[in-house]
Amino acid sequence: MAGPVRPIFPFTALVGQERMKLGLLLNAVNPKIGGVLVRGEKGTAKSTAARALAALLPEEATVLNCRFGCDPNRQSSWCDECYARSSSGRMQTYTRHVPLVELPVSATEDRVVGTLDIEHAVKQGERRFEPGVLASANRGILYVDEVNLLSDHLVDVLLDAAAMGVNYVEREGISFSHPAEFILIGTMNPEEGELRPQLLDRFALTVEVEGIPEPRLRAEVVRRRAAFELDPTQFNVLWGETEEEERARLVKARELLPDVTMPEVMLDLITRICSDLEVDGLRADIVMYKTAMTHAAYRGRVTVTPEDIRVAAMLALPHRRRRQPFDDASGDPGELERRIQAQVSRSEAEAAEGEATPTPEPSSMADEDKAGQGDAPRVDQPGATFSR
Numbered sequence: 001m002a003g004p005v006r007p008i009f010p011f012t013a014l015v016g017q018e019r020m021k022l023g024l025l026l027n028a029v030n031p032k033i034g035g036v037l038v039r040g041e042k043g044t045a046k047s048t049a050a051r052a053l054a055a056l057l058p059e060e061a062t063v064l065n066c067r068f069g070c071d072p073n074r075q076s077s078w079c080d081e082c083y084a085r086s087s088s089g090r091m092q093t094y095t096r097h098v099p100l101v102e103l104p105v106s107a108t109e110d111r112v113v114g115t116l117d118i119e120h121a122v123k124q125g126e127r128r129f130e131p132g133v134l135a136s137a138n139r140g141i142l143y144v145d146e147v148n149l150l151s152d153h154l155v156d157v158l159l160d161a162a163a164m165g166v167n168y169v170e171r172e173g174i175s176f177s178h179p180a181e182f183i184l185i186g187t188m189n190p191e192e193g194e195l196r197p198q199l200l201d202r203f204a205l206t207v208e209v210e211g212i213p214e215p216r217l218r219a220e221v222v223r224r225r226a227a228f229e230l231d232p233t234q235f236n237v238l239w240g241e242t243e244e245e246e247r248a249r250l251v252k253a254r255e256l257l258p259d260v261t262m263p264e265v266m267l268d269l270i271t272r273i274c275s276d277l278e279v280d281g282l283r284a285d286i287v288m289y290k291t292a293m294t295h296a297a298y299r300g301r302v303t304v305t306p307e308d309i310r311v312a313a314m315l316a317l318p319h320r321r322r323r324q325p326f327d328d329a330s331g332d333p334g335e336l337e338r339r340i341q342a343q344v345s346r347s348e349a350e351a352a353e354g355e356a357t358p359t360p361e362p363s364s365m366a367d368e369d370k371a372g373q374g375d376a377p378r379v380d381q382p383g384a385t386f387s388r
């Protein structure tokens, strides 16, 4: 149950696909960004990347025998059963690999959210809950291949849980809830049908998986793939240090995130870009805010810079631009990039002019928490492997 049973291709050995890797890593630093939709043809490295990300993430301390894999160090996120365990002094912990749960396209709603035994509740007066996919995905990665082929209703349920970090089930007046904080990775092949714009908008980030045109890079893909297939264990040993460095960087970014601040001019830049590109609603602005903060932390900084905003815009906006009736559905990424860059340059020019103007108090992740966005993720140091 705990961890990879077969050798996984190392994340840091993936060639190219920089934007996809960055989108995944930022969600790993801060799952509250709200997931990433990976678009691309079949047979691209989408599922390899999701598996590789799970293996890259640091192991996590977990309550032993908890059906929801609660975090022993974060009492506020416990399930009812863990509260009972703790108060009776029976809580034991262990360290596990971050779970990767794949959702089959054929999954029913019951399979996803779990089931409440109504008969048992009525006869025995106690709630009996059979956990579903969302329970297994808590504190892990939920991978949904071909998310565009799921029913709209199910996608809605997934996105709701991802946004709230809680799975709430109600049947005939009886309810049950449990923690369901997960990194949502959806993939889709646009040739097989688009997601409805309303659902598209609720995926925080989108990345396009591109082909690798450069012969030199293609050769590198082939070389690494062949070496991995020849001796996966040895390949993982070779890449062990690089993986460890990236893991340490993630851990540091999680620690840094609560200290990151967003200068007022940078928030200005976000809203200007969103307004210039005529995105509907405010979700894009909010996602860009969180993504820029997280990118700053990932780069080891505590202040958001125009570069963080530019990266956040390229991840958060491609799927949110208002479409004209006869627009090419894919849009022109080059044009998007140019318009974002134009706003960034303008903001930098203004900053250079107005050096003498006093800057107002920066807002921070802490302020965001007070506004009810929930706590920023912290690294929970796993203790000994078994604490019994």
Ligand SMILES: [Zn+2]
Pocket (backbone or CB within 6 Å): 063, 066, 067, 068, 069, 070, 078, 079, 080, 081, 082
């Ligand atoms: Zn629990």
